Amino acid sequence: MRYLTPRKRAEGKGAGHAGTEHHWSMMVSAVGLAFLVPAWLYVFGKALGAPREVVLDTFARPFPAILTALVLVVGMRHFAMGATTMIEDYARGTARKMLVIFVISLAWLIAATGLFALARIAL
Amino acid sequence: MADAKRIERPLSPHLQIYRWQVPMLTSILTRITGHALVAGVLLGVWWLLAAATSEDYFATADAVATSWFGDLVFTGSLWAVWYHYLAGLRHLYYDSGHGLDIPTAEKLGWACIIGSVVLTVITILLVQ
Numbered sequence: 001m002r003y004l005t006p007r008k009r010a011e012g013k014g015a016g017h018a019g020t021e022h023h024w025s026m027m028v029s030a031v032g033l034a035f036l037v038p039a040w041l042y043v044f045g046k047a048l049g050a051p052r053e054v055v056l057d058t059f060a061r062p063f064p065a066i067l068t069a070l071v072l073v074v075g076m077r078h079f080a081m082g083a084t085t086m087i088e089d090y091a092r093g094t095a096r097k098m099l100v101i102f103v104i105s106l107a108w109l110i111a112a113t114g115l116f117a118l119a120r121i122a123l
Numbered sequence: 124m125a126d127a128k129r130i131e132r133p134l135s136p137h138l139q140i141y142r143w144q145v146p147m148l149t150s151i152l153t154r155i156t157g158h159a160l161v162a163g164v165l166l167g168v169w170w171l172l173a174a175a176t177s178e179d180y181f182a183t184a185d186a187v188a189t190s191w192f193g194d195l196v197f198t199g200s201l202w203a204v205w206y207h208y209l210a211g212l213r214h215l216y217y218d219s220g221h222g223l224d225i226p227t228a229e230k231l232g233w234a235c236i237i238g239s240v241v242l243t244v245i246t247i248l249l250v251q
Binding site: 037046052056072076079082086110113114117118 | 129154157158160161164165167168169170171172174175176178181185188189197201204208211212214215218246247249250
């Protein structure tokens with residue numbers, strides 16, 4: 001005889017909470033990135049390996065600057081949420097919480113650093 | 124309802140004894156490529172920060188970004204981003220309720236693998 005109530009057995013194991021919202025958010029950012037990434041790969045690929053003046057000129061222009069900012073913000077949100085899902089699949093308890101906090105922080109750190117660099121170049 | 128029966132369900136066999144198949148390979152590669160991309164992003168953002176900072180700092184970052192190590196990271200990331208891109212589109216297609224039968228799923232898996240390599244080569248040629 002198990003004394004666990006059905007609710008106790010079900011908690012933390014199923015759908016509910018913010019699952020659908022999370023999935024929808026990933027779909028929205030995925031579609032956004034599907035439009036942004038090919039153009040950005042071209043811009044970044046052309047700038048990589050070029051002298052500094054060319055790099056500064058490139059990212060000072062509105063299209064490459066706005067595109068890169070969008071890729072950073074949307075991409076890093078997409079990464080943070082995807083990494084959260086992966087961690088939730090493989091880690092439990094305190095390790096899970098610490099890892100989720102770490103990847104969300106890392107994603108914001110990367111986005112903020114990139115935006116700072118862009119602002120310095122473009123403004 | 125309150126006394127929901129606990130059913131003893133069969134456990135899935137260990138992953139090691141499965142024969143590798145295209146759908147499972149392409150599924151796990153989606154996750155691996157998505158997360159590995161953070162390496163390319165880190166190197167790219169560092170390079171951009173260096174460009175924004177000073178001539179000296181850019182010289183250092185650019186030397187790393189255009190070295191064999193940089194080439195390895197960026198070429199790998201390029202393939203990873205194209206793979207993740209195609210696999211992501213496949214996910215959106217799956218989510219709309221299509222392509223879930225085995226022959227179609229296998230074809231879509233091959234499309235992701237071959238397509239990502241083709242797009243990587245095209246991109247490299249385009250930005251050269």
